[in-house]
Amino acid sequence: MSLQQRKILLGVTGGIAAYKSAELTRLLKRAGADVRVVMTAAAEAFITPMTLQALSGHAVRGALFDPAHEAAMGHIELARWADLVVIAPASANTLARLAQGLADDLLSTLCLATTAPILAAPAMNRQMWTHPATQRNIELLTERGVRLVGPDSGEQACGEAGPGRMAEPAEITAAATALFASGALAGRRLLITLGPTREPIDPVRFLSNRSSGKMGMALARAAIDAGADVTIIAGPTAQPTPADVKRIDVETTAQMHNATMAEAAGQDIFIATAAVSDYRPATPAGQKIKKTAETLTLTLERNPDILGDVSAAFPALFCVGFAAETENLAEHARDKLERKRLDLIAANPVGDGLGFDRDDNSLEVFWPGGHRSLPVTTKTRLAQQLIELIAERYQESLEKLPLP
Numbered sequence: 001m002s003l004q005q006r007k008i009l010l011g012v013t014g015g016i017a018a019y020k021s022a023e024l025t026r027l028l029k030r031a032g033a034d035v036r037v038v039m040t041a042a043a044e045a046f047i048t049p050m051t052l053q054a055l056s057g058h059a060v061r062g063a064l065f066d067p068a069h070e071a072a073m074g075h076i077e078l079a080r081w082a083d084l085v086v087i088a089p090a091s092a093n094t095l096a097r098l099a100q101g102l103a104d105d106l107l108s109t110l111c112l113a114t115t116a117p118i119l120a121a122p123a124m125n126r127q128m129w130t131h132p133a134t135q136r137n138i139e140l141l142t143e144r145g146v147r148l149v150g151p152d153s154g155e156q157a158c159g160e161a162g163p164g165r166m167a168e169p170a171e172i173t174a175a176a177t178a179l180f181a182s183g184a185l186a187g188r189r190l191l192i193t194l195g196p197t198r199e200p201i202d203p204v205r206f207l208s209n210r211s212s213g214k215m216g217m218a219l220a221r222a223a224i225d226a227g228a229d230v231t232i233i234a235g236p237t238a239q240p241t242p243a244d245v246k247r248i249d250v251e252t253t254a255q256m257h258n259a260t261m262a263e264a265a266g267q268d269i270f271i272a273t274a275a276v277s278d279y280r281p282a283t284p285a286g287q288k289i290k291k292t293a294e295t296l297t298l299t300l301e302r303n304p305d306i307l308g309d310v311s312a313a314f315p316a317l318f319c320v321g322f323a324a325e326t327e328n329l330a331e332h333a334r335d336k337l338e339r340k341r342l343d344l345i346a347a348n349p350v351g352d353g354l355g356f357d358r359d360d361n362s363l364e365v366f367w368p369g370g371h372r373s374l375p376v377t378t379k380t381r382l383a384q385q386l387i388e389l390i391a392e393r394y395q396e397s398l399e400k401l402p403l404p
Ligand code: PMT
Pocket: 193, 195, 210, 211, 212, 213, 214, 215, 216, 253, 272, 273, 274, 275, 276, 277, 278, 303, 304, 305, 306, 307, 308, 320, 321, 322, 323, 324, 325, 336, 348, 350, 355, 356, 357, 358
């Protein structure tokens, strides 16, 4: 497990433990995360933004409305950008303000605006930690899903001893890493198709679509975090491959079909995220087509249906389809679920700038006798939610199998 390609927003608040944020930034970066730091005004009394800027490689943010940043990555984009918000140190004051839902500085506003999980590392004097007000705030925050790491107990900077010391940076890094791991698919083998396919018209032109591969790569990462052994069959995509994933590159639907049929044996779950061309030019030209005629007619022929062929050839495989629809989403998705004999289908509205080549998406998920809506969020979060749901449905399907 690593934090490779994870986007972590590190909130640093006012407390003597802020000096440890420098080491934390270094460890998170070393684990592969992209770290952006937000400091409260009080934090700057303990550590300079320059130190954290040098270590994170990005300008440190402090002001809620910063014209320079609002033009590029404004505070709402920053909230959306994060896969995880880590607040370390989290002072008693910051915890109280988060519990109240205040939004009067950049960090508290980001915490309200983000859908990413929040991990807080409290750090304060032991009396402040044990005070009923702080304990009530902690209760409120944990009820709302905020996770805590620490505080540790021991000698404190104020000369007292007891609970309230910030957890060590290594412990916070481990807690952040563990947050991405669910183990729901531990030991399972998962095959994913992703990205577009390209169908040659001549040696320099092709038919394709707008798929970027982002949804599929996010699923691959979420599946790795859930403990699966993941193979992806990728059409042309510029997206980086998550660590520990086996990647097979293809270009045409025929190549994706061959590679998928060859890899499907021995897999437990198949997810078809790829946006596959349903048709291809029947006879691609051997040389570049010249601009001589006023009109040009291409004859297209049907491509094989990869998902349909896999579900027919491997009936024991748990098959998950995607459905990209511009209208009648539920109706078309349910039809594909049945026609392709799938265990589950995730339908997304596309067109009008939705679905393809974006960082966010929404899904309506259907399975025989069931349905769940996964509202708009980042593809990273959506992939985690879908993988959890797939793991649940897959486990249920195993429990229904007759005993040997
Ligand atoms: O890659 P991104 O930019 O992140 O965008 C994500 C996405 C919009 C591409 C993704 O969320 C998505 O919807 N993928 C499926 C796109 C698609 O081809 O949908 P479809 O409704 O045409 O096909 C239904 C299912 O059959 C899909 O699982 C598809 O992979 C599969 N199929 C389709 C045709 C074919 N010849 N073979 C197939 O396996």
